[in-house]
Amino acid sequence: MNTPVQPLPPQPSKKPVAPVQKEDAMLLQKEMINRNYHELAVAHDRGKRICATFVPGNLNELVMCFDFARSLPETNALQSGLRKKSGKFIMDAERDGHSEDVCTYVKTDLGMMLNGDVGPTGEPLPKPDILLLSYTGCFTFMKWFELVRQKYGCEATMLHVPYQGDGRVSKNMRDYVVKQLKETVIPALERVSGVKFDIDRLREYIKESVKAEEHLVHVLQSAKRRPTPIDGYFGAVYYIGPIFTAFRGTPEASQYYGVLRDEIDQRVREGKGPITPEGELTEEKYRLVVEGPPNWTSFRDFWKMFYDEGAVVVASTYSKVGGTYDFGFRHDPDRPLESLAEYCLGCYTNLNFPQRIDMICKYIEDYQADGLLINSIKSCNSFSAGQLLILREVEKRTGKPAAFIESDLVDPRYFSAANIKNRLESYFQMIKAKRVAAQAATAGASTTTH
Amino acid sequence: MTQTVQQLMAQCEALFEDLRFGVVKEWKAAAPGRKAIGYMPVYVPREIIHAAGMLPVGILGGGDQLEVIQGDAYYQSYICRIPRSTIELGLSGRLDCLDGMLFPSICDVIRNLSGMWQILFKDKYVKYFDVPQNFEDGIGGDFYIHEMRLLCEDLGKLADKPLTDDALRASIVVYNENRRAIRELYAYRAAKPWQAPTSEVYLVLRAGMVLPPEAHTRLVRDYIAATEAAPRPKRDNARVVLTGAFCEQPPLGLIKSIEMAGCYIVDDDFMLVSRWLLEDVPTEGDPLENLSKAFLHCSATTASKYEMRKEEKGQFLMQSVSKAGAEGVIFAAPSFCDPALLERPMLQAVLARHKIPYTAFKYAENTGQMAPIREQAGTFADSIKLWSAA
Numbered sequence: 128m129n130t131p132v133q134p135l136p137p138q139p140s141k142k143p144v145a146p147v148q149k150e151d152a153m154l155l156q157k158e159m160i161n162r163n164y165h166e167l168a169v170a171h172d173r174g175k176r177i178c179a180t181f182v183p184g185n186l187n188e189l190v191m192c193f194d195f196a197r198s199l200p201e202t203n204a205l206q207s208g209l210r211k212k213s214g215k216f217i218m219d220a221e222r223d224g225h226s227e228d229v230c231t232y233v234k235t236d237l238g239m240m241l242n243g244d245v246g247p248t249g250e251p252l253p254k255p256d257i258l259l260l261s262y263t264g265c266f267t268f269m270k271w272f273e274l275v276r277q278k279y280g281c282e283a284t285m286l287h288v289p290y291q292g293d294g295r296v297s298k299n300m301r302d303y304v305v306k307q308l309k310e311t312v313i314p315a316l317e318r319v320s321g322v323k324f325d326i327d328r329l330r331e332y333i334k335e336s337v338k339a340e341e342h343l344v345h346v347l348q349s350a351k352r353r354p355t356p357i358d359g360y361f362g363a364v365y366y367i368g369p370i371f372t373a374f375r376g377t378p379e380a381s382q383y384y385g386v387l388r389d390e391i392d393q394r395v396r397e398g399k400g401p402i403t404p405e406g407e408l409t410e411e412k413y414r415l416v417v418e419g420p421p422n423w424t425s426f427r428d429f430w431k432m433f434y435d436e437g438a439v440v441v442a443s444t445y446s447k448v449g450g451t452y453d454f455g456f457r458h459d460p461d462r463p464l465e466s467l468a469e470y471c472l473g474c475y476t477n478l479n480f481p482q483r484i485d486m487i488c489k490y491i492e493d494y495q496a497d498g499l500l501i502n503s504i505k506s507c508n509s510f511s512a513g514q515l516l517i518l519r520e521v522e523k524r525t526g527k528p529a530a531f532i533e534s535d536l537v538d539p540r541y542f543s544a545a546n547i548k549n550r551l552e553s554y555f556q557m558i559k560a561k562r563v564a565a566q567a568a569t570a571g572a573s574t575t576t577h
Numbered sequence: 578m579t580q581t582v583q584q585l586m587a588q589c590e591a592l593f594e595d596l597r598f599g600v601v602k603e604w605k606a607a608a609p610g611r612k613a614i615g616y617m618p619v620y621v622p623r624e625i626i627h628a629a630g631m632l633p634v635g636i637l638g639g640g641d642q643l644e645v646i647q648g649d650a651y652y653q654s655y656i657c658r659i660p661r662s663t664i665e666l667g668l669s670g671r672l673d674c675l676d677g678m679l680f681p682s683i684c685d686v687i688r689n690l691s692g693m694w695q696i697l698f699k700d701k702y703v704k705y706f707d708v709p710q711n712f713e714d715g716i717g718g719d720f721y722i723h724e725m726r727l728l729c730e731d732l733g734k735l736a737d738k739p740l741t742d743d744a745l746r747a748s749i750v751v752y753n754e755n756r757r758a759i760r761e762l763y764a765y766r767a768a769k770p771w772q773a774p775t776s777e778v779y780l781v782l783r784a785g786m787v788l789p790p791e792a793h794t795r796l797v798r799d800y801i802a803a804t805e806a807a808p809r810p811k812r813d814n815a816r817v818v819l820t821g822a823f824c825e826q827p828p829l830g831l832i833k834s835i836e837m838a839g840c841y842i843v844d845d846d847f848m849l850v851s852r853w854l855l856e857d858v859p860t861e862g863d864p865l866e867n868l869s870k871a872f873l874h875c876s877a878t879t880a881s882k883y884e885m886r887k888e889e890k891g892q893f894l895m896q897s898v899s900k901a902g903a904e905g906v907i908f909a910a911p912s913f914c915d916p917a918l919l920e921r922p923m924l925q926a927v928l929a930r931h932k933i934p935y936t937a938f939k940y941a942e943n944t945g946q947m948a949p950i951r952e953q954a955g956t957f958a959d960s961i962k963l964w965s966a967a
Contacts (some may be wrong), residue, residue: 159960166700222633222920224921224922224925225919225922226918226919226921226939227920228655228912228914228915228939229915229918229919230915230919233919260883262710262883264686266683266684266685266687266688266881267915267918267919269710269786269883270880270915270916270920271919273883273884273890273919273920273923274919274922274923276887277887277890277926279924280617280887283887285710285711285883285885287709287710287711287717287883289686289707289720290682290705290707292660292680292688292691292692292704292705292706293704293705299720299723299724299727301715302719302720303709303711303717303719305721306715306719307711307716308967310713310715310716311713311716313709323958379746415729432796432877440641477690479692479697479705480691480693480696481695481696483692484696498925503616503653505655506859507652507685508656508685508689509685509689510913511653511655511656512652512660512685512686512690513652513655513660513689513692514653514690514695515651515652515653516651516693516697533653565841577819
């Protein structure tokens with residue numbers, strides 16, 4: 128069930144735009160995201176308070192316990208990037224004194240504020256009443272909300288999530304997070320919202336989360352099949368949208384993931400490849416694992432480069448920034464606060480380097496990938512610092528070729544289509560050459576045996 | 578025998594320039610079984626390393642004398658320089674004298690470097706040392722005490738001798754004395770910056786990264802005495818605070834250039850580990866609890882530390898300006914340093930509100946061209962002098 132649609136809003140590009148193909152679930156998630164923007168726009172008029180928080184380690188179920196409308200600044204920035212609005216915001220923030228060296232999500236957010244707080248959909252994005260600083264896996268988050276707090280003057284509450292430096296979650300780390308939730312975060316959310324915390328309400332939301340988590344893992348792991356029915360990077364961006372943002376724990380998220388699962392199962396039964404904006408990928412030539420976030424300003428062009436070559440991403444690390452569910456984590460209604468803590472501690476960018484490398488190697492093996500592609504993002508030190516070592520280690524351990532490209536999240540100045548296309552073409556040739564060499568070696572061994 | 582400033586500076590310069598850490602090797606060789614533990618900026622409780630009978634060694638990158646070849650292969654062009662030069666130090670065998678490395682929580686780059694170190698130097702003790710961003714004793718304090726206890730256990734195993742509370746208390750005494758001496762040095766420089774140029778104070782402080790604290794305390798006091806004994810001319814320079822250089826260090830030439838341009842640097846944030854704890858740590862009672870309370874309630878502020886309330890932002894810098902009698906602030910941040918560069922606009926807004934002039938530039942530890950910086954600092958100094966006189 129695929130519905131061709133015109134992209135909205137219209138791209139400012141002068142090139143003629145081909146119709147985009149999307150799965151129904153993709154359209155549904157877009158509706159959900161847009162509806163959330165509308166709810167934010169009218170929240171104060173309806174007497175609702177707004178909580179802003181980050182994607183990794185977001186505590187959506189907890190925030191919902193206080194009836195907050197939920198705003199995710201990274202999502203706002205990436206939506207601005209997708210809609211070609213981020214370039215101006217970034218330059219405005221730089222003119223306002225922010226360094227060209229720092230994260231462009233931050234500058235897009237600040238630029239949006241400078242331009243009158245109009246959200247990506249064109250509706251107002253009102254000032255949040257509280258900033259829930261879930262300091263998980265990214266140092267920049269801390270500075271980001273300090274900057275926003277300075278502009279808006281609103282209250283902020285910090286949840287410090289320790290890093291898994293030793294590659295594990297210790298009791299001390301978990302206790303620290305739980306204690307902050309009980310003694311700092313929940314009292315702040317109660318104070319600002321005027322709603323008393325009810326742990327049973329939290330349990331109910333968490334029960335709902337688990338349903339969505341089960342569906343999501345089923346969908347992501349469908350990429351182990353040949354051909355894969357999904358793209359685990361470009362497509363997965365749509366799939367993770369609701370669960371990583373304002374919808375985890377809601378019945379509509381469970382419903383969304385149910386629809387998505389059915390759709391993907393249908394594709395599996397029909398032996399179909401993934402839907403891309405250019406159409407269905409009918410011949411799967413290359414299966415890749417991708418490390419690093421995508422570029423948003425040229426998202427479709429970027430995806431098309433893969434489509435044109437018959438390349439599909441079977442697993443990605445970016446689709447785990449909001450939770451590593453495919454490694455078994457589930458929220459637990461019987462241990463609500465503890466499992467929220469474990470969720471925050473387990474997000475991808477909170478893992479140490481050996482864990483990240485293990486995960487990528489496992490993906491390459493489990494998803495029968497031809498190799499690893501790293502999209503190194505200038506803005507994101509949390510992902511990018513040290514990725515060249517990841518590349519070497521993964522090549523060494525798997526024997527599979529790896530490649531490295533560079534771009535940015537939402538800064539159009541850092542997306543060089545020609546360079547990236549060249550690199551990708553060379554990489555695919557390398558995979559092909561390795562494949563031919565391996566086939567020749569197998570044939571040679573077989574001849575020798577006979 | 579009393580040493581002159583020149584003699585002391587020659588010693589400090591030799592320590593500063595020795596990227597093979599000869600003094601650390603000598604210290605280790607002086608007694609069997611001695612171990613040295615490296616640490617990166619901004620802060621680790623060095624008392625714990627000292628109490629384990631080990632030498633804490635501050636690793637602040639490779640400076641402008643190290644040719645980075647291998648290190649560049651691990652980093653993209655948009656990552657700051659300190660991790661690549663630190664990797665270069667490690668891969669070239671210059672850090673072989675270290676038995677372990679601590680990577681404190683400061684930013685994502687140093688955090689990730691801890692994991693890279695685990696992979697690249699498998700035979701060494703490597704620890705990412707997390708410090709709390711919650712400053713309640715019962716929350717962040719409990720977490721921090723536990724993390725420090727783990728470090729004590731790890732180092733006890735490495736030393737083959739458990740750390741005792743008495744040893745920790747004794748080390749707290751040693752570091753209290755060291756911090757006291759450094760506070761005296763900073764107060765002396767703020768009072769008589771012509772007697773204690775920052776290019777010298779920096780080298781004295783930098784020596785504390787490789788010397789045992791007892792020896793460093795003597796060096797600091799010797800320097801104060803030696804410079805006080807040799808009067809120098811006072812110039813009509815602008816008094817400035819330099820901020821943003823808490824991790825990757827500027828080249829010494831940059832500090833000299835700022836001074837030559839007509840600025841007296843009367844406070845700075847170099848090597849904050851030496852001055853992180855602002856008062857003496859109590860020596861009675863539970864030593865880890867005392868270290869924790871000092872961290873939570875009486876420590877310096879920098880970009881890597883969360884400030885709970887909006888009103889707190891910039892207050893530490895304002896106090897520094899006021900206490901040191903500064904007339905302006907120079908923001909000197911390493912290129913691509915997220916913490917310093919994200920913090921900067923917030924601090925600038927506070928300064929602007931208080932009508933304190935500032936200027937800003939970026940550097941790398943191997944910046945070679947000083948003319949633009951000298952020009953900028955000179956213009957800044959002139960503007961302070963002209964406008965403050967008007």
